[in-house]
Amino acid sequence: MLIGPPPSSTIRRDAGLYGYQRALARAGLTPVAGADEAGRGACAGPLVVAAVILPDGKRGQVPKLADSKLLVPATRERVYDEVLARAVAWSAVIIPPGELDRFGLHICNVAGMRRALARLGVAPGYVLTDGFPVRGVGVPGLAIWKGDRVAGSIAAASVVAKVTRDRIMRGLGERYPEYDFASHKGYVTTDHNAELRRHGPCPEHRRRFINVARAAQPGLVGDNEQEVPPTTEPEELELADLDSIMWEIA
Numbered sequence: 001m002l003i004g005p006p007p008s009s010t011i012r013r014d015a016g017l018y019g020y021q022r023a024l025a026r027a028g029l030t031p032v033a034g035a036d037e038a039g040r041g042a043c044a045g046p047l048v049v050a051a052v053i054l055p056d057g058k059r060g061q062v063p064k065l066a067d068s069k070l071l072v073p074a075t076r077e078r079v080y081d082e083v084l085a086r087a088v089a090w091s092a093v094i095i096p097p098g099e100l101d102r103f104g105l106h107i108c109n110v111a112g113m114r115r116a117l118a119r120l121g122v123a124p125g126y127v128l129t130d131g132f133p134v135r136g137v138g139v140p141g142l143a144i145w146k147g148d149r150v151a152g153s154i155a156a157a158s159v160v161a162k163v164t165r166d167r168i169m170r171g172l173g174e175r176y177p178e179y180d181f182a183s184h185k186g187y188v189t190t191d192h193n194a195e196l197r198r199h200g201p202c203p204e205h206r207r208r209f210i211n212v213a214r215a216a217q218p219g220l221v222g223d224n225e226q227e228v229p230p231t232t233e234p235e236e237l238e239l240a241d242l243d244s245i246m247w248e249i250a
Helices: 019-026 073-086 097-103 105-118 152-175 190-199 210-216
Strands: 032-038 047-053 089-095 126-130 141-144 247-249
Touching: 019 032, 019 152, 032 105, 032 152, 047 105, 047 152, 073 152, 089 105, 089 152, 097 105, 126 152, 190 210
Parallel strands: 032 126, 126 141
Antiparallel strands: 032 047, 047 089, 089 247
């Protein structure tokens, strides 16, 4: 069950990136795990979901840590190394494009967060997630809007997810050089769309995205759609259903 911060804890707006963790530690709700993903908006490549537990105190205050999207690549790589060196536990789950098409992005995202948290080598006492709640993790938690900008453990997870995914996309760029994945990381850009029209989609493209569907079968879909409607999408997907198709890093 997901709940808010303990009633006895007050988190000030100026508490900084580690305010939530300090408040939860005072309430005895430790260790705190953060979870976030990278690649939700991409039309190619996997979705990567990460979970991180940072230690309490100064060791858990990672230099330069911030929302991964706010860091330049070189800094992000250095922060990634620091997170892995300092973390009490961390994990990452990679969900391939075919499964995103099959089950739907949100279903896979939630199941991926659940799986990443379950894969941690240390059981969390409280969970912070970016954006939306995740049921079934067995401990209390809180979903925070733009959590990667206000909670250190979520920011750490965002960096792990982003760096992991960027490395995958650079590898895919070598396998499929015609799409220049290393440059745009699978997101929709003018150049990426031009290559899609020229070459058609490859196995790493997500068929639910309208630009990919249009490149695969010109004239099949309308210009105003952004994503191909799913044929079926269950409200909730059990964790075990995705175990066989998620690649795990820990």
